[in-house]
Amino acid sequence: MKKRRTVAALVLAAVALALCSVRPEALAQSRRPVARRSSSAVEHAHESTGLFSYMTVERAMIAVCTERSNDPLGSAPIDVMQARPSMDVDDPEVVAGAERAQRLLPLAKKYAIASLRGLATEYGVPAWRVNAAAARMQAVTQIEPDMDLRDNAIVYSDDARTIYFGTIFLIGLPSEEGMISVLAHELTHLGDGPRDLLHPLFDLIGKRASNLTGLEITGRRPEELTCDVVGARSVRSYIERAPSNDTVARRLARGVEHNCVTEDETDEYHLSPRSTLRAVFAVNPALARAIIGGTSDDTGSTSIKRYQPSRVTTSPSRAAGTHPHHRLR
Ligand SMILES: [Zn+2]
Ligand SMILES: [Zn+2]
Incomplete structure (x- = not known):
């Protein structure tokens, strides 16, 4: 908590400094061509942008977990x-959950494929890869509840x-x-399947x-x-087309809020849940801004007080298979 506050204070100071230092210069040198700005000024502006997006990500994480705790339908x-x-x-x-999953499967397919197409364009991944993946996704028709899978969902490459x-997980x-x-x-x-159709996209998003x-x-x-990025983007597409009385922020939060854990542990396949949130927002700043901008009444300054940053465990202390939605093979 203390460390976060210090970082936030530094960020504010840096931003304030940037604003103060840019303004008089802009007034005094308003006739100068833009190209004559010194390189250090450019670097400084770049750094400020980075700090702004850091703050956006952190604020979105707080907003998501606050929405979750106030939402009767929160994950x-x-x-x-x-x-x-x-x-x-x-x-x-469980039966109701399985029926909900089965009913929403066609919509999830539609929005997941659209999200993948958007990401492929954005990241310069060849369209044939997403087309082939989309054909595989269209073929998915069954939801199968399994008591032994506990809090996981799993797909098998031979099914x-x-x-x-x-x-x-269904509940x-x-x-x-x-x-x-x-x-x-x-x-x-x-x-993605056995041909690893989407691996170029996975690599690019992971690097970014x-x-x-x-x-x-x-x-x-x-x-x-x-x-997870495809999941969050699919929810956004769904919200745009299916109106509801709930706020956009609350609805967007539902796509990622299962990551609002107290015990932020990781395994060999996944980022820790809170690191996942951070990474999803970092590559989707528009999503982060939409969640911050569309929060419900009780997510004002009080939400910051309620936020408890969790202990980060980096050791792979969780056994494989106990994390949601693994693909085992
Ligand atoms: Zn693969
Ligand atoms: Zn997975």
């Missing part, structure tokens, strides 16, 4: 789900039509937005997120991060 955080007992597939809540859902995602995000995540794994956040994003993590 359960990953660490809370992990602590719950497994539910039987016949439990009415390209089915997304398997742990019963705890932990009561909102349509939360469900669409997880479905889009799993669909992205299935779209790493450059922006300083996080080490290697191994399977670029893929998991990209699946």
Whole structure:
């Protein structure tokens, strides 16, 4: 907490300094061509932009987790789900969750494919790759609840039509937005498939997120991060087309808020949940701004007081398979 405050204070000081130092110069030298600005001034402006986006990301993380805690349909955080007992597939809540997933699957396919197309254009990935992945995603038709999967969803490369859902996970995602995000995540794994169709995109997004956040994003993590980015973007597309009485911020938050954990632990495949949030917002500043800009009434200054930065554990203390939406093979 203390460290964060210090960083925030430094950022404010740097921004204030930048504003103070630019203004008189701009007034005094208003007739000078822009090209004559000194290189140090340019560097300073660049650095300020970086600081602004850092603040945007941090504020969006606070906003998401505040929305989650006030939302009757908020997703359960990953660490809370992990602590719950497994539910039987016949439990009415599980049945309702599976029906919700099955009903939203066509929409999730549509928006996940559209998000991938947008990302491919943005990152310069050949269209044939997304077209081939989209064909695989269109073939997914089944949701299969599985008690033993607990708080995970899993897809198997030799069963390209089915997304398997742990019963705890089905119950932990009561909102349509939360469900669409997880479905889009799993669909992205299935779209990638055994030919690794989407790996060039995974690598580019992983590198960009790493450059922006300083996080080490290697191994399977670029893929998991990209699946989460597709999930968050799919929710945004869904919200634009399906009106609701809930605020845009609350609805956008549902796409990522299962990462609002207290125990911020990681495994060998994923970034920690809070690092995932940070990376998703770093590569989607527009999403971060939309969440900050569209917060509900009770997310003013009080939300900052309520925010408890969690302890960061970097050791892979979590056993593989206990994290949501793994692809095992
Ligand atoms: Zn792959
Ligand atoms: Zn995954």
